[in-house]
Amino acid sequence: MGFMGAGKSAALAAAREAGMETVEIDELMERELGLPIAAAFERDGEEAFRAREAEVVGALLEAADGGAIALGGGSVLSARIREALARHVVVWLQVDAEEAWGRIAGGERPLARSAEDVARLLAERLPLYEELADAILPQGDRGLVGRALASIEALAELPAGTRMLWAASPSGEYPVFAGRGLLGAEWWPLEGRRFCVTDTAVGALYADRIGPLAARVEVEPGEGAKTMAEAERVLRELARAGMTREDHVAALGGGVVGDLAGFCAHAYQRGVPVVQVPTSLVAQVDSAYGGKTGVDLPEGKNYAGAYHLPAAVIADTATLATLPSEELAAGFVEAVKTGLLAGGGLWDRVRAIESLDAAALDDVVFACARYKCEVVAADERDAGRRAVLNLGHTVGHAIEAASGYSRYRHGEALGLGLLAALRLSEAPQLAAEVGELLRRHGLPTELAPEVGVDAVLDALQRDKKRTAAGVGFVLLPEPGAPRVGQLLDPDRVRAAVEELRR
Ligand SMILES: NC(=O)c1ccc[n+]([C@@H]2O[C@H](COP(=O)([O-])OP(=O)(O)OC[C@H]3O[C@@H](n4cnc5c(N)ncnc54)[C@H](O)[C@@H]3O)[C@@H](O)[C@H]2O)c1
Numbered sequence: 484m485g486f487m488g489a490g491k492s493a494a495l496a497a498a499r500e501a502g503m504e505t506v507e508i509d510e511l512m513e514r515e516l517g518l519p520i521a522a523a524f525e526r527d528g529e530e531a532f533r534a535r536e537a538e539v540v541g542a543l544l545e546a547a548d549g550g551a552i553a554l555g556g557g558s559v560l561s562a563r564i565r566e567a568l569a570r571h572v573v574v575w576l577q578v579d580a581e582e583a584w585g586r587i588a589g590g591e592r593p594l595a596r597s598a599e600d601v602a603r604l605l606a607e608r609l610p611l612y613e614e615l616a617d618a619i620l621p622q623g624d625r626g627l628v629g630r631a632l633a634s635i636e637a638l639a640e641l642p643a644g645t646r647m648l649w650a651a652s653p654s655g656e657y658p659v660f661a662g663r664g665l666l667g668a669e670w671w672p673l674e675g676r677r678f679c680v681t682d683t684a685v686g687a688l689y690a691d692r693i694g695p696l697a698a699r700v701e702v703e704p705g706e707g708a709k710t711m712a713e714a715e716r717v718l719r720e721l722a723r724a725g726m727t728r729e730d731h732v733a734a735l736g737g738g739v740v741g742d743l744a745g746f747c748a749h750a751y752q753r754g755v756p757v758v759q760v761p762t763s764l765v766a767q768v769d770s771a772y773g774g775k776t777g778v779d780l781p782e783g784k785n786y787a788g789a790y791h792l793p794a795a796v797i798a799d800t801a802t803l804a805t806l807p808s809e810e811l812a813a814g815f816v817e818a819v820k821t822g823l824l825a826g827g828g829l830w831d832r833v834r835a836i837e838s839l840d841a842a843a844l845d846d847v848v849f850a851c852a853r854y855k856c857e858v859v860a861a862d863e864r865d866a867g868r869r870a871v872l873n874l875g876h877t878v879g880h881a882i883e884a885a886s887g888y889s890r891y892r893h894g895e896a897l898g899l900g901l902l903a904a905l906r907l908s909e910a911p912q913l914a915a916e917v918g919e920l921l922r923r924h925g926l927p928t929e930l931a932p933e934v935g936v937d938a939v940l941d942a943l944q945r946d947k948k949r950t951a952a953g954v955g956f957v958l959l960p961e962p963g964a965p966r967v968g969q970l971l972d973p974d975r976v977r978a979a980v981e982e983l984r985r
Contacts, residue, residue: 484575485578488578498550506543508536508540529594536564540555540558540564541561544570572618573616574617579605616646618635618647621649621857637660640670644662645661646661655774655792657793658796661800671758678697679693679699680702681700682701682702682703682740685736688802698726709739710779722751732757733758734760735760736762738766741761741770742778745777748776758795759796762803764814765817767800773855774863775790776789783884808839813894817894819901820872822851823963826962834920875898877957878900878903879899879901890933903983904958909960910961930983
């Protein structure tokens with residue numbers, strides 16, 4: 484499924500190469516009608532064409548069992564077709580309006596005779612594609628579907644409701660699976676032996692669900708495990724367990740395990756693959772994607788690390804049921820941040836969440852993963868757009884540092900950082916709404932008395948992302964419209980931090 488020019492024919496070619504039977508709906512309709520689609524539109528009008536398409540394609544989908552079908556760009560407009568899709572794995576091939584027009588201009592497309600037509604029609608159909616997709620593939624080269632096919636086919640075997648996102652960025656690509664019960668599904672995305680790195684709490688709960696494991700290496704739960712010393716211990720345990728470059732690491736746990744195990748995978752024999760299996764909300768909405776890994780130094784958090792993209796991500800949202808409620812709330816702040824950055828429907832969904840039950844979060848986890856992967860795709864190495872993800876982090880990190888990384892969870896400090904960033908963005912209403920949202924979920928909205936404003940401002944001056952020009956803030960005057968690299972007058976920054984006292 485996808486818009487005109489999305490590459491549906493190339494996708495079918497990949498499916499045929501893999502031995503599947505294929506049907507192209509545009510061709511099928513031309514055979515049914517006995518004339519080209521453009522001519523049928525001309526003769527009978529769009530409505531008559533759509534009615535016939537609904538009958539023919541509806542009946543085909545209702546009976547089909549196996550194989551690959553490429554829908555027409557507008558097939559999803561029919562309710563009968565949409566209903567019939569429910570029993571199939573629906574793959575959305577994404578394309579943006581500019582690229583679509585570039586690919587189809589000059590062809591016979593009755594509904595798309597100009598770039599404006601394309602932009603309007605695409606905007607109309609996007610919500611339908613979005614609602615129907617089980618797998619989302621980004622705009623890519625002709626070989627993309629072939630490379631993603633095994634992950635697409637896996638969806639037929641995985642628990643109902645599982646969704647897959649193909650994350651692609653300059654140095655690599657990988658599938659992200661999100662759904663309930665993925666860990667019990669006796670399925671794994673990679674060949675080779677698995678060496679699980681986890682913490683003792685998560686390992687006890689879930690390690691036996693991702694077996695068979697060649698070895699299990701555990702660290703103590705919490706940020707204290709993200710050190711060079713622990714990285715060395717993990718690396719040595721992996722070596723003693725006989726891990727080779729044919730094997731891979733399974734990082735099972737929250738963001739701490741993901742960062743540490745990813746870093747170890749990057750370093751072990753100069754690099755082995757890592758499958759990220761995030762089990763905390765922070766990790767499922769944010770840290771498992773994009774390949775930033777690392778450990779803390781006594782001199783600073785995340786000061787030693789590497790970019791190491793996962794080979795796959797498996798986010799089983801059922802694991803959130805055992806996450807302590809304060810961790811769930813702290814993780815929710817990352818979703819708030821992502822909602823603010825994305826704006827639109829995602830922000831509406833996040834701000835509407837009344838209680839952090841799993842049902843409310845399933846959708847948000849997948850949507851946040853999508854947003855993060857899109858940002859990383861545009862800027863894997865943090866040279867530009869990826870900096871938006873630091874919204875709230877500048878003050879948030881400073882609060883964590885000033886309080887010795889022990890007073891607040893990362894998400895709690897981020898919440899305070901978001902409030903400061905929104906006030907600095909001169910978005911008082913939005914700041915008030917976010918404050919309300921944080922309070923609703925039991926999160927702090929005021930700086931604790933023992934954390935000094937001067938200590939926070941000092942920590943800001945040591946920010947890792949500081950350049951010669953100063954500390955660049957991400958500002959957000961309104962949802963969906965972040966502005967990066969904003970240098971601010973120190974007095975305004977002080978005032979925003981002081982305001983967190985009130
Ligand atoms: N790499 C990135 O892009 C990125 C992004 C954001 C945050 N991070 C990092 O992530 C870390 C924070 O991650 P976190 O908040 O997940 O912390 P965490 O990994 O310490 O997990 C929080 C606690 O929850 C427990 N836990 C996790 N999943 C559980 C489950 N399903 N059931 C029961 N208990 C469970 C853990 O044992 C731990 O005690 C920080 O170190 C931060 O720097 C990295």
